[in-house]
Amino acid sequence: MAYHPTTILSSNSKTGVSLNLPIKGHCRPTKNCAKCCYAKSGHTALPASQKKQAWLSRYLAGKDITELIHEARLHTAVRISGTGDLSLKHIPNMKLLAKSCPGTVFWGMTRKIEIAKALNRIKNIKIMVSIDSSSPEEIKKYKGALCWGPNLPQDEVPKQKNIITVFPYHRSGRVVNNVKRHPKDCKAVLHEIPGCLSCGRCWTWK
Ligand code: SF4
Numbered sequence: 001m002a003y004h005p006t007t008i009l010s011s012n013s014k015t016g017v018s019l020n021l022p023i024k025g026h027c028r029p030t031k032n033c034a035k036c037c038y039a040k041s042g043h044t045a046l047p048a049s050q051k052k053q054a055w056l057s058r059y060l061a062g063k064d065i066t067e068l069i070h071e072a073r074l075h076t077a078v079r080i081s082g083t084g085d086l087s088l089k090h091i092p093n094m095k096l097l098a099k100s101c102p103g104t105v106f107w108g109m110t111r112k113i114e115i116a117k118a119l120n121r122i123k124n125i126k127i128m129v130s131i132d133s134s135s136p137e138e139i140k141k142y143k144g145a146l147c148w149g150p151n152l153p154q155d156e157v158p159k160q161k162n163i164i165t166v167f168p169y170h171r172s173g174r175v176v177n178n179v180k181r182h183p184k185d186c187k188a189v190l191h192e193i194p195g196c197l198s199c200g201r202c203w204t205w206k
Contacts, residue, residue: 126205
């Protein structure tokens with residue numbers, strides 16, 4: 001029998017529910033991102049998780065996303081790319097998904113400016129371009145919403161108003177020693193709040 005996941009959305013204790021995509025063939029990592037990637041270890045790296053991620057990538061590029069629309073409508077916020085990253089082949093269905101779920105906000109990060117540009121025109125999609133100290137200069141100059149991470153101990157976060165959130169580098173649930181605190185630090189990473197649904201900073205920016 002052909003594989004089909006029990007649920008299309010994945011659950012995450014911090015972000016709620018997410019669309020988890022593959023790393024391979026999807027991510028465009030910076031040097032820091034590749035070194036610190038949380039999706040390369042833990043349960044999201046297990047064969048069963050990778051199988052679901054690969055299935056979702058095919059599903060999101062396919063012809064019928066009715067089942068996903070029904071699942072997503074049950075949530076106020078769905079994290080895009082809980083693992084991995086979107087590809088241009090997913091854009092038409094991401095637009096359809098958002099339009100079909102007007103009570104749900106689809107939010108997340110991408111390393112690809114073309115993905116953010118393609119999707120941020122939709123009212124209930126909020127995607128920040130993710131940068132770090134090893135990002136190419138042309139990406140750091142992106143004028144739209146940015147997030148900074150992983151924020152490493154030696155890093156200085158640029159003073160740019162369009163950086164919405166800073167993600168302190170953390171491993172196994174703990175912020176790494178000597179990472180400097182920043183006013184825009186994600187409070188869930190610091191364990192000061194339970195998770196995204198009690199915050200919303202990453203999707204309430206204008
Ligand atoms: S800043 Fe808020 S919304 Fe963004 S990842 Fe952290 S807890 Fe979630």
